[in-house]
Amino acid sequence: MVDVVEGRRNWALGVGFLLALGALLCNLVFFVSPPGQRVIPWLSALLGAVALISIARGLWCAFAQPKVYRGRILNSLLSLVSLLLVAASMFAFFHARALPRSAGAPQVGQQAPDFMLADANVQPVSLTQLFAPAVDDPRAIPPKAVLLVFYRGYW
Amino acid sequence: MAISVDPPGVSRDLCKKAGYTFTVLSDPSADVIRRYDLLHVGGGPDGHDISRPAEFLVDSSRVVRWVNFTEDVRVRARADEMLAAARSLH
Numbered sequence: 001m002v003d004v005v006e007g008r009r010n011w012a013l014g015v016g017f018l019l020a021l022g023a024l025l026c027n028l029v030f031f032v033s034p035p036g037q038r039v040i041p042w043l044s045a046l047l048g049a050v051a052l053i054s055i056a057r058g059l060w061c062a063f064a065q066p067k068v069y070r071g072r073i074l075n076s077l078l079s080l081v082s083l084l085l086v087a088a089s090m091f092a093f094f095h096a097r098a099l100p101r102s103a104g105a106p107q108v109g110q111q112a113p114d115f116m117l118a119d120a121n122v123q124p125v126s127l128t129q130l131f132a133p134a135v136d137d138p139r140a141i142p143p144k145a146v147l148l149v150f151y152r153g154y155w
Numbered sequence: 156m157a158i159s160v161d162p163p164g165v166s167r168d169l170c171k172k173a174g175y176t177f178t179v180l181s182d183p184s185a186d187v188i189r190r191y192d193l194l195h196v197g198g199g200p201d202g203h204d205i206s207r208p209a210e211f212l213v214d215s216s217r218v219v220r221w222v223n224f225t226e227d228v229r230v231r232a233r234a235d236e237m238l239a240a241a242r243s244l245h
Contacts, residue, residue, distance in 0.1 A: 030229040041227050096228045099207050104192030108222055112213045115187040117158065117180040120167040125156070125180055131215040145214045145244050146156060147237060150193050150206040152228065153159030 010069045013058025013078055019051035020085035027092055045093055048086045055082050112148070160185055160205050182206075208232075212240050220244055 026044035030037065061068070062075035069075065106112050116126040127146070134140040156178040161169070166179040188194050188206040199205040210232050212221035221240035223232050 027229065030231070033231050033233055035233070037230050037233075038227075041229070092229075097226055099198075099226065099228065100193075100195050102192045102207060102209065102224060105209065105222070105224070106191065106211065106219045108219050110219050112211055112217050112219050113187070113190045114217065115190065117182055117187060118163050119181075120163050120170055120179050122163045125178060127213070127217060130156075131217075142215065145212055145220065145241060147241065148211040148213060149157045149232075150188065150191065150209045150211075151157055151159045152195070152198065152205045152208060153161040153165075154199050154203075154205065 006068070007070050008068050010058050010061055010075055010078075012054050012061055013075055013082070016051050016054030016056075016058050017078055017082040017085075019047050019054060020082040020089070023047035023051060023089040024085050024092075026089070041093055041096070044089055048089050048093075051082060051086050055079050055086075156180055158182055158187065158206065160188070160199070160203070210237060212237070212244070214244060 023044045026040050026047065029040055058075065059079050062072055062079075066072055112127065114127045116124050119125050130146060131142050133142055157166075157175075158180045159166075160183050161181060162183050163181045166181055169175070170179055182188050185194055185204050185206065191209070191211075193206045193209050195205050195207040197204065198207065208225050208228060208231070210221075210223040211219050214220050221243075223236070225231070
């Protein structure tokens with residue numbers, strides 16, 4: 001009598017793959033900058049961690065019970081892809097957060113250092129001059145405040 | 156006002172492409188970036204030194220009234236947060 005073992009789907013591996021994909025796709029959400037976006041890096045890390053557990057479980061199933069969870073090559077391939085997805089999302093996580101401490105930057109209540117820099121038309125712009133009343137137009141009201149946005153550049 | 160290490164030519168192209176009307180300043184030697192302690196050594200492509208992202212709301216006495224230092228470059232400052240900080244100034 002032939003011993004027929006019923007095949008089962010490797011749910012753990014499937015879930016692991018979806019979680020790994022989710023962890024990487026979290027990065028797309030940043031493009032819309034939603035409220036509460038600060039939690040997304042940690043959500044991505046959590047999805048990655050659970051993905052790893054699920055993938056490990058899936059691999060164990062595939063190799064410990066090969067007659068039940070058939071397709072060792074396919075399972076191995078799916079695991080590899082999933083692990084690469086997790087690796088990519090973790091690389092993005094650490095790279096995006098590798099920033100200098102900037103302990104010496106002016107804090108609230110401190111003075112912002114003055115400067116003179118060239119604008120896009122190579123005209124000099126100084127922080128103190130910006131707040132000074134305009135010489136040529138006495139009706140012009142100087143700004144009450146200025147928002148300085150330091151950005152990475154190379155866009 | 157936006158500040159980065161990009162030279163004025165690059166900033167001008169960026170403003171034209173994105174339709175920005177605010178002032179964009181160039182700090183190619185990163186002197187001002189260093190003065191504000193925002194230098195990110197090797198943070199740019201090809202290992203160039205750039206600024207880390209940071210926003211400061213500075214009043215007419217050059218006193219900082221609001222700051223935003225992100226811990227993650229993907230988490231960008233939201234316009235509503237910056238506007239709320241600006242409106243809170245009396």
